[in-house]
Structure formats: C-alpha cells, structure tokens
Amino acid sequence: MSWDVVLDIAAAVCFVFAGLLSLAAGVGVLRFGDLLSRMHAGTKPQVLGVLLGLAGYGLRMRSGPVLWTVLLVALFQLLTAPVAAHMVGRAGYRTGKVSSDRLVVDELTSDLNRAQQDTRRTD
C-alpha cells in the first residue's frame, strides 16, 4: 500500500467522524432542554468535528498553502467558539432565559444578587 492510499484512508476516517460529530452536535442543540445545555452541544462536538474535517481536508490535499489555511481556521475556531458560547450564555443568564430551578446547584444567581445589593449600597 502506498503512502497516498494510507493518507487517503486516514482522510476518509477523519471525514466520517467529523460528520458524525457534527450530526451529534445538531441533535444535541435540538434535544437539550435549556439554553446553556445547548451551548455545550455547540462547543465540544462541533469544534472537534470541524477540527477533524480540517484534518481530513489537509490529509487529502497534501499541499503547503492548504495546510497553512487549515491551521489558521483550526486556531481561530478554537479561539472563537468558547467566546461565542460565553457571550450567549452570559446574555441568556442576565436576561432571565436560564431558569434556576432546572439546575442542581446555582452559585451564580446568588453571587449576582449579592453584587447587585453591594452596588445599591454604594450608590
């Protein structure tokens, strides 16, 4: 078996798993009950899915320019996906889209209430 075949098979495997993970991310976004749980589906399987897809693309194309672009896309995906999830979660939390009673423990609501009381006192 030549190197080309080996690399092509590796690329194919990457693509299959990338597809499966992206599908799982989609199902998770649909199925999970609340905003924050949905963001989990949007960060972990989705990011790994994109990374595997990019790896597959890099393995299949095997050229310098493609490799560099793939690296950049992967890096920025890793940097931006958590920030996006954080912003959505934060906005959801502060506009009351997260219901505290679905959570086993909620240490943020109490912290936010205390912070609000503190600012009121200093006003």
Added chain:
Amino acid sequence: MSRGSRRRLPWRMLVWLTLVWLMLWGRLSTGTLLAGIAIAALVTTTLPLPAVEFQGGIHPFATARLVGRFILDLVRASIQVTLLALNPSRTPSGAVIRVHLRSESDLYLTLTAELSTLVPGSLVVEANRQTGVLHLHILDVDALGGIEKVRADTLGIEARVLRALASDDELAAAGLTRSGRDERRVEQT
C-alpha cells in the same frame, strides 16, 4: 490605554498579523510579505488593543503536556456530549458553580476560561477578572463525578496553563511548583 506612557510599537502583534497574512496567501513572496507588513501596521495603528501583560515564557514540555491533555480532553468531552445527545432516556442534571482561580493575570484567566469551555463538561457563563472567578455551567454533574471534581479539574487546567507559560514568580504566587509534585491542595470556600 497603556497607563499614560507612550505606546511602544506592538512588535509581537505586527509579526503575528504578518504571519497570518502570509498563511492566508499560502506562499512567501516579496509582494505578500510587504502587503502583510503594511496591513499589520494599519490594523495595529487604527485598532489598537490594550497591551497584555506577559512576564513568563513558553516552557516546551509543559506546553506539550497542556496541548496533549487538551486534545485528549476534547475528544472525551465530545464523546460525552454526543452520547448524552443521542441517549433519549437520560435527562442531565445541570449546575452552575463558581471556581476561584489562583492567578490574577488576565491572560491566564482567558486561556483557562477558553480551555474549560472546550474540555470537561463545563461552559463559562461568567468571568470576573477583578476577582479571578469563573462561573461554569456543568452539563451533567453526575457524569463528571460531582461538583468538587469539576472544580478540581478546572484548577488543573489553570495549573497546566501556568506551568506552560507563567514565570517562576507567578507560579509561586499561585502556590504551584514547576514539576507539579508536592502540590498544595487548594481549599474551596
């Protein structure tokens, strides 16, 4: 912006942006190099960012450990969320917890927050740079072995970030050692 002092040229940013430009083009030539430098200069002067304080250096072994562990955790977390998404009978019990980080640096706080969103079953909901507190949402408390376990995992990520990048003084201030042995147990309040 940089506390009243005259701004120095952000060399690292210039080099990085030029590198990104070259990577986007995928080849090195005089034209792309010059265009890259010009655009990097334009971006840094028209859209200046506050300087990030960074006194440490990159420690290769610790960085390799950070990256290796991160990839492993990313795969694990992805499988976990996937199984949970595809399992119709299980309703996860979520929680929002508070984690006090040990370091005070913005850079390490940011990195820890980014990594902890991507890896264990946690997601950053709030980050407070004044107090160094992260609020994390946990997707499934039971699957991760309880709240204290998640707290310890998050502090573990921070420890790996610090070992990879922080200076000796910063490590000592956070109560960590370079090797990671004889670690001080950090009690949560």
